[in-house]
Amino acid sequence: MKEYTLNKVPISSTVILKSLKNEGSIRRRLLDIGFIPGTKIECVLTSPFKDPTLYRIRGTLIAIRSDDAKNIIVEDLYEV
Amino acid sequence: MKYNVALIGNPNVGKSTVFNALTGMHQHTGNWPGKTVSLASGMFKYNNNTYEMYDLPGTYSLIAHSEEERVARDAIMYDKHDVTIVVCDATCLERNLNLVLQILEITKDVIVCVNLLDEAKKKHIEIDLELLSKKLGVPVVGCTARSKQGLDQLLEKIEKVATKQIKETPTKVRYNRIIEEGIKEIVEALKPLNNTKIENRFIAIKLIDDDEIIRKDLYKYLKISNKKKLERLVSKTRVKLLDSDIKLDELKDEIVKKIVLKAEEIASSTTTYKDSNYQKRTTKIDRFLTNKLTGIPVMLLLLIVVFYITIIGANYPSDLLFSMFNSFEGPLISFFNFLHFPTFLTDALVLGAYKTLGWVVSVMLPPMAIFFPMFTILEDSGYLPRIAFNLDRCFKKCNACGKQALTMCMGFGCNAVGVSGCRIIDSKRERLIAILTNNFVPCNGRFPAIISIITMFFVGFSTGASLLKVFFLTAVILLGIFTTLFVSNILSRTLLKGEPSSFTLELPPYRKPQYLKVIIRSIMDRTLRVLLRAIVVALPTGLVIYLFANVNIEGTSILLHLSNFLDPFATIIGLDGVILLAFILGFPANEIVVPIIIMSYLSTGVMTDFTSLVDLKQLLVDNGWTTLTAICTILFSLMHWPCSTTCLTIKKETGSLKWTLLSILIPTICGITLCFITATIFRLFII
Numbered sequence: 001m002k003e004y005t006l007n008k009v010p011i012s013s014t015v016i017l018k019s020l021k022n023e024g025s026i027r028r029r030l031l032d033i034g035f036i037p038g039t040k041i042e043c044v045l046t047s048p049f050k051d052p053t054l055y056r057i058r059g060t061l062i063a064i065r066s067d068d069a070k071n072i073i074v075e076d077l078y079e080v
Numbered sequence: 081m082k083y084n085v086a087l088i089g090n091p092n093v094g095k096s097t098v099f100n101a102l103t104g105m106h107q108h109t110g111n112w113p114g115k116t117v118s119l120a121s122g123m124f125k126y127n128n129n130t131y132e133m134y135d136l137p138g139t140y141s142l143i144a145h146s147e148e149e150r151v152a153r154d155a156i157m158y159d160k161h162d163v164t165i166v167v168c169d170a171t172c173l174e175r176n177l178n179l180v181l182q183i184l185e186i187t188k189d190v191i192v193c194v195n196l197l198d199e200a201k202k203k204h205i206e207i208d209l210e211l212l213s214k215k216l217g218v219p220v221v222g223c224t225a226r227s228k229q230g231l232d233q234l235l236e237k238i239e240k241v242a243t244k245q246i247k248e249t250p251t252k253v254r255y256n257r258i259i260e261e262g263i264k265e266i267v268e269a270l271k272p273l274n275n276t277k278i279e280n281r282f283i284a285i286k287l288i289d290d291d292e293i294i295r296k297d298l299y300k301y302l303k304i305s306n307k308k309k310l311e312r313l314v315s316k317t318r319v320k321l322l323d324s325d326i327k328l329d330e331l332k333d334e335i336v337k338k339i340v341l342k343a344e345e346i347a348s349s350t351t352t353y354k355d356s357n358y359q360k361r362t363t364k365i366d367r368f369l370t371n372k373l374t375g376i377p378v379m380l381l382l383l384i385v386v387f388y389i390t391i392i393g394a395n396y397p398s399d400l401l402f403s404m405f406n407s408f409e410g411p412l413i414s415f416f417n418f419l420h421f422p423t424f425l426t427d428a429l430v431l432g433a434y435k436t437l438g439w440v441v442s443v444m445l446p447p448m449a450i451f452f453p454m455f456t457i458l459e460d461s462g463y464l465p466r467i468a469f470n471l472d473r474c475f476k477k478c479n480a481c482g483k484q485a486l487t488m489c490m491g492f493g494c495n496a497v498g499v500s501g502c503r504i505i506d507s508k509r510e511r512l513i514a515i516l517t518n519n520f521v522p523c524n525g526r527f528p529a530i531i532s533i534i535t536m537f538f539v540g541f542s543t544g545a546s547l548l549k550v551f552f553l554t555a556v557i558l559l560g561i562f563t564t565l566f567v568s569n570i571l572s573r574t575l576l577k578g579e580p581s582s583f584t585l586e587l588p589p590y591r592k593p594q595y596l597k598v599i600i601r602s603i604m605d606r607t608l609r610v611l612l613r614a615i616v617v618a619l620p621t622g623l624v625i626y627l628f629a630n631v632n633i634e635g636t637s638i639l640l641h642l643s644n645f646l647d648p649f650a651t652i653i654g655l656d657g658v659i660l661l662a663f664i665l666g667f668p669a670n671e672i673v674v675p676i677i678i679m680s681y682l683s684t685g686v687m688t689d690f691t692s693l694v695d696l697k698q699l700l701v702d703n704g705w706t707t708l709t710a711i712c713t714i715l716f717s718l719m720h721w722p723c724s725t726t727c728l729t730i731k732k733e734t735g736s737l738k739w740t741l742l743s744i745l746i747p748t749i750c751g752i753t754l755c756f757i758t759a760t761i762f763r764l765f766i767i
Contacts, residue, residue: 025145025506026582031336032141032178033584034344044363048375049473052482054366054587056359058344060175061366061587063469065476068582 002076006041007053007069014042015074022071030072034058041074082130083242084160088152088183089167090176091138092462092588094195097225098167099135102235126235129242134161137503140175140586142182143336147503147511156186157278158301162242164190165234170200170207170222171589174347180216181339184250185282189241190218193234198224199591204355212350217249226594252281253338258324259331262288262317269310274302287314288321289335362589369463375470382463383557386454388550391535394446398532398693401445405438424630432626433619435682436675439696440615443674444528448607451527455492456602460593464489468585478565479572479580481510484517488564491521495722496729498523503733507581512739513568515730519722519747520564522557525613525670526717530556532674536697537710560718563750575742617669625679639680653752654712654759656704663720670723708762712755719751 009015017039020027034057035041042056052063064072089095103122120135134155142153156164166183168176173194180192194207213220219237223230240246254260266284274280278298286294287310299307321331368374412434416426458464464486472482483505491498498518505511522530531553538552572578628639636644643657650660662676678696681703700709721744722730731740 022582024582026584028143028332028336029145029506029582029584031333031340032143033586034175034178034340036337036340045367045370046372047370047469047472048372049470050372051473051476052469052585054370054469056363058174058340059172059359061362061589063472063482063585063587065472065580065583067580068584 003073004075005070006043006055006064006072006074007066009041009043009074011043011045014040014077016077017041018073018075020072022068026068030068033060033062035072040077081243082132083162083238085131085133085238085242086136086155086159086161086164087133087167088136088156088164088179089138089195090140090169090179090588091586092591093138093167093169093176094225095135095138095167098165098193098195098223098231098234099133101225101228101231103133126239129239131238131242134159139179141179142186146506151503153186154297156183158276158297160277161187162189163238165193165238166190167193167195169589170194170196171203171205173207173351174343177343177347178339181251181253181343184216184218185253185285185339186279187277188250188279189248189277190250191234191237191241192216192218192220193230194220194222195225197222197230198227204353206352206354208350208352212346215251215346215350217251219246219248226597251342253342255285255334255338258317258320259285259288259334262313262320266310266313266317269313276302285335288317289332290314290318365590366466366587370466370469379467379470380554382458384550384554386451386458387553387557388547389454390447390451391531391550391553393450394531395535395693397446397449398442401442402438402693402695405434405442409434409438428623428626428630431682432679433622436622436625436679437615437619439678440671440675441611443532443693443696444671445607445611447528447531448524448611449603451531452493452524452602452607453599456598457593457595459489460591460598462588462590465585465587469587472585474565475568476580478569479510479578480513480568481505481507481580481583482585483583484510484514484564484568487514487518488521488561491518491523492527493524495519495521495523495726499726499729499733506583507578509572509576509578510581512734513571513576515733516571516739516743516746517564517567519726519743520560520567520719520750522560522718523670523723525723526673529670529674530714530717532693532696533710533714536693536700537705537707556714556718559715563719567746567750613669613671617672621665621672621676622679625676629680643680652759653716653755654708654762655716655755656709658703659709659713659716663716666723667721668724670717673717708759708766711762712758715755715758716751719747719754721748 003018006015017035017037019037020030020035022030039057044054044056044061046053047063052065053069054061054063056062087095087099099120099122103124122133122135124131124133136152136155137148139149139152142149142156164183164187166176166180168180180190184190192212194209194212197207200207207222209220209222219241221230221234221237223234225231237246241248255263263281263284266287267280270280270283274283283298283302286298369378409430412430413426416429421429467489468482468485471485475482475484484502486504487498487501489498490501495518498521499515502511502514502518505514534553534556625639628642629637631638633641639658639661643661645657646660646664647657650657658680659677662673662680665676666673678699681699721727727740727744730743731737734740
């Protein structure tokens with residue numbers, strides 16, 4: 001099973017969320033949006049200056065900075 | 081009977097459309113949190129009952145990490161509403177249900193209004209409303225508010241819930257055994273103590289969760305004198321949790337997670353997607369509007385196009401209005417003469433008040449009537465959050481928050497709104513930066529003046545004004561944006577030191593704006609309101625200035641005394657005494673700066689007939705205006721103290737005199753410095 005962080009996910013590919021290492025208020029915010037283990041996340045595109053990146057999760061579009069995406073652990077969709 | 085109704089929902093779900101459709105009050109509340117600055121309210125009648133409806137700020141969640149969410153949650157918790165309507169977007173139900181479930185935890189008598197059914201249909205999304213109602217345990221009404229479909233059912237349900245004809249059994253999120261046992265005990269203890277609409281279960285969860293703010297508020301609000309018993313029960317549960325596998329910090333996760341999972345379950349069982357590609361369109365547009373290559377150029381191009389249309393389009397109607405006002409001047413004087421008014425009074429009224437009114441309307445109305453509808457269309461389409469997405473990196477480099485781009489956009493409308501809008505920024509430090517720099521975006525009170533000065537001095541009046549001149553206006557706005565970034569950067573390295581905090585930005589789906597309605601609404605609400613404010617302030621000011629200019633002390637008019645006093649300093653920074661005086665007198669409202677300038681010149685100079693902007697330019701040139709004066713006036717308009725309303729809002733939002741004073745000082749110093757540098761360079765090298 002290949003594990004990596006969300007900021008490494010290439011555009012247009014979909015991954016499964018494994019765990020969150022974020023702490024404090026951003027952790028709660030992410031959980032609230034639906035960043036829960038087992039959730040599908042699609043990397044949609046990056047902004048003109050390469051950061052933040054836009055992800056589709058549970059039907060909504062969320063932009064996250066790479067500093068925060070670094071702490072989100074994901075794994076490949078098809079190996080689950 | 082009279083009932084109170086609260087309206088809440090995610091941003092951009094058509095909450096305002098529902099509000100306007102029910103109350104008939106055309107209160108403009110944009111589609112991004114912060115627009116509803118104070119809680120807007122409106123009344124409507126239905127079957128002999130009166131309802132007062134409160135429009136709460138749009139929010140995605142009530143976990144209350146931003147000021148915006150806190151305001152919404154406090155309103156849900158502590159304001160006594162008879163009915164709470166949650167407006168949802170049918171095209172992304174799951175995300176919206178998260179808020180619904182959070183509200184169901186807190187309060188009773190909820191109605192869920194699933195809006196935008198027409199768009200859902202277009203995207204081939206079907207929602208089983210009946211099943212949804214069953215699953216949630218509260219009434220669900222489907223509607224398309226913009227074409228007024230489903231509003232009758234909504235009204236009917238509002239009446240039934242308000243008059244207690246419907247017994248609701250709202251669904252509750254279930255937690256693990258230990259938490260549930262704890263909740264049960266605490267709820268029992270709360271029953272005799274709590275006579276509010278806040279659910280006992282919610283209070284119990286928050287106490288176990290150890291939410292510090294809510295705990296303090298709750299005790300204060302519920303007036304619980306003996307909280308020892310409660311506290312004992314709470315700590316008992318917490319100890320039990322410690323003994324089990326769940327760690328306390330996991331508990332917080334657990335509570336948030338359970339709601340999301342429940343929303344997922346309900347949404348998936350009630351929604352059918354007949355076309356799995358329904359999101360393709362949004363992605364396609366985003367690929368274009370926020371792309372690496374095209375994102376920034378498209379954004380600039382949009383800005384330029386909007387300005388181009390505004391400048392070119394405003395020219396002709398402006399002249400038309402000028403001649404219209406002018407043609408009434410003669411008859412008006414004859415009329416007053418006919419009434420045997422003393423000449424002095426006639427002059428004061430016609431050449432003072434009336435003439436100023438004419439200037440204000442002719443100069444300000446056309447650009448506003450063109451600019452605001454276009455801006456509102458951009459706003460309604462969902463593009464503004466994309467600007468924040470595009471520019472976040474720049475703000476991050478300045479240790480600020482990308483959402484500041486959004487509050488900047490709000491500033492275009494009104495800086496006071498922009499300042500309150502800063503509540504969407506979670507981090508206090510970044511919020512302060514956004515508040516202190518908001519004034520670098522010209523609001524609608526300053527915009528028309530900047531446009532008309534550019535038209536007069538840089539566009540020329542010949543046909544086919546060159547694009548280059550439009551770039552000038554774009555450059556002015558870009559200068560404002562760069563200054564915002566520059567000052568934000570300095571602030572985050574000095575007074576407001578800190579690292580950029582984490583943030584998430586939600587991009588709502590694109591919506592096709594309702595063009596006609598937008599145009600009517602923005603002309604009625606924004607344009608006319610701003611104009612009215614300008615007139616209300618300009619009329620008496622026109623009179624006062626006329627008196628100032630004609631009452632002499634020691635052979636010189638008061639106005640001349642004042643402007644002469646300011647003149648030496650004003651000249652150094654490329655202005656003149658009259659202009660600086662106008663900015664000072666314009667503190668109550670920026671709209672009247674140009675009228676004051678005109679008034680002052682008119683009353684001291686020679687009277688001629690003015691029939692167009694060409695004549696206005698002549699008047700300015702006659703009073704010593706050069707290209708340098710025009711540039712410096714524009715720069716100073718872009719950067720000087722905020723208007724009185726904005727200052728009061730800053731005081732309210734920051735709660736501190738220190739930050740309010742700084743918000744006055746920072747732009748003023750920037751303006752003076754920039755004008756001084758410009759004037760010096762100009763004088764040394766160009767003239």
